[in-house]
Amino acid sequence: MDSRTRRTRAITPPAAALCVLSLLALCVTVRPLLGAQAGQPPTGVQTLHVRENIWMLVTPDGNLALQVGPEGALLVDTGRNGTSDAVLAAIRHITTRPLRYIINTSAGPSRIGNNVAFGLLAGGATDRRGSGPIPAIIAHESVLARMSAPSAQNAAAYPVAGWPSDAYAARERSIRYNGEAIDIIHQPSAYSDGDSIVYFRRSDVIVSGEIFSTKRFPLVDREHGGTVKGVLAGLNRMLDIAVPEVVVENFAEGGTLVIPGSGRLCDEDDVNEYRDMVHIVRDRVARLVSTEGSLEQVKAARPLVDYDGRYGIPAWTTSMFIDALYAELARSTTANNGASAVR
Amino acid sequence: MRRFSGWLQSGIAACGALLIWAAPAAAQVDIVGVWQQPGNGVVTRGGQYEDMWERCCGGGAGRGGPAAADFIGIPLNEAGRARAMAHDDSLWSAPEHQCQPHAAAYAYWGVGAPHIEAVFNDSQQMVAYHIAGTYRRLPREIWMDGRPHPPEYERHTWAGFTTGEWKGNTLVAKTTHLKKGWVRRNGAPASDQATLWTYFSRHGDVLTVTVFVDDPLYFSEPYVKSTDYRLAASIPTARFDEAGSVSAGAEASGGDQPYFRCYGTEEVIFPEEHWVSHWLPGENPSVGERAKRLHIPIEATLGYAVSAYPEYIGQIKTWREQNPAEPLKTPVDTRKTAPAQRGPSGGQ
Known part of the structure; x- marks a missing residue:
């Protein structure tokens, strides 16, 4: 062998x-x-490190923001009701420090849904085993007014534990937390009457709330004071704050980062693109309101055909957005005695 | 024994097949170098020969760049056409838009000379190609190490996120996570949902770059375009005093400085702050201008996929037979107006 x-x-x-x-x-x-997405919590809430001590929490219903530092954690918006365990797990994936502050950017259901669950966290302990003071909840006073308003059963719409404990009525509220100045800027009559834009100065990160999304047309809660005009003003305000990176090899992007209400992490140019869209469709519908007249005629002209596939979603369709635009612009046209509602 | 040998051969064959499948394909050629289009680039500045219609002579304002509302050969669908028709070049004068670089879908048609480098990790294994030097540089990587594309909630950029794979002698690169950009400088859009496929094929000192833009939002079929680069014969070195130069608006300085920065400035006084220039539906005054100039049907300029194919020339000829050009009203001295002699493919 x-x-x-x-x-x-x-x-x-x-x-x-x-x-x-x-x-x-x-x-x-x-x-x-x-x-695989290494290191993601197995809860359905994804975490994305944005910059320095800022994280974006991506939930199926929208984005939340988390600031973490030696003083503890600060959460911008709490997510839809019933998702508290998932959100807490995502927070604990990033930090075990206590949750000291909550900021609500509006009273939208995906902004305040877990206020009660988080507002009752003793000592701010995200494992629910702490003792001590509960987190403070900051929001515009309109959010407090809406959450505390009596419902049909003559009881408040939301439990007291979820109400803002620190409501502001001024143009903005500024705090310093974890060594960082944080501007909470009221944006009147945007998604609703109680919107706040949150700007983390040192991290150079804006949290837009419902005013900005890369997934849908702007939400407008007309029942609670929302207007497309206010949304547009809010987008322009964010553009005023944001400064893109200006270095040799990377400009017109980067710089100030923006966490939208839903969708991907953005920068100024993404807000710019969205602002252009809102501006353009507002002008188109305004023209149709003045020339065509009825809502049916406006819709038949398909003024949003180039944005329908991009921003129309089942929960907030192109038709629903045109409804909101029409109602606002038709009223504006009437108020101006037939003059153009646009300019 | 024979039975065992059969098992062995099968095992070795299977192992070999799996190894071949699992190992990344190696390049038989490479694309590293400094590349320039003839007539343009690091050595010779000025017009491009192959893509002159995109730069100097397309009939745009002052004859620079493509004509407004000229979308011949671009497979726009209804949404894309509406978006393109709404575009007003004045938009570029708004501070928020002035510093936008060309997105990856158009980068190879901007001025500049791409230089491509290989990027190595600490173990001296190549992990990426780094491309820079296109208009406003737009540096980007083609990751070759098998990393996945990021989740949708990660940022979109002008360069996008690109992975590559050698298929024979062609490097095939896939790009996602793009910002909304354009495929022509006159507003023909490419959405942020587009996927870009770029094929790099080298033939000696010539590099052919073919771009496929697959945009489910604005195109009825992928938009395909190619360009050629030649390996730079020499590479000039920058003067030290230019290295840190800053200009408020690169265009204001003519864009000649090799290292410029761009800030949005007030180029034009608009009627109101945060003005967004656009044309309302049916009101773009440039629609039809290009068609009239070329004596072709207006539909040919509106970006239907059919206008990209050679057979469409037959339709244009038929249309011209049915719609003869109006004769010139005044006698013309043909010695002054006769076009310069062009090569077989040099005409329109």
């Missing part, structure tokens, strides 16, 4: 099969790992 035969005999069928299976296992295990 020559050496070749001996080597052949040394490799048995199970060994050959093992070789195949081992390589197969390697390929099967390594390739998915390359595509």
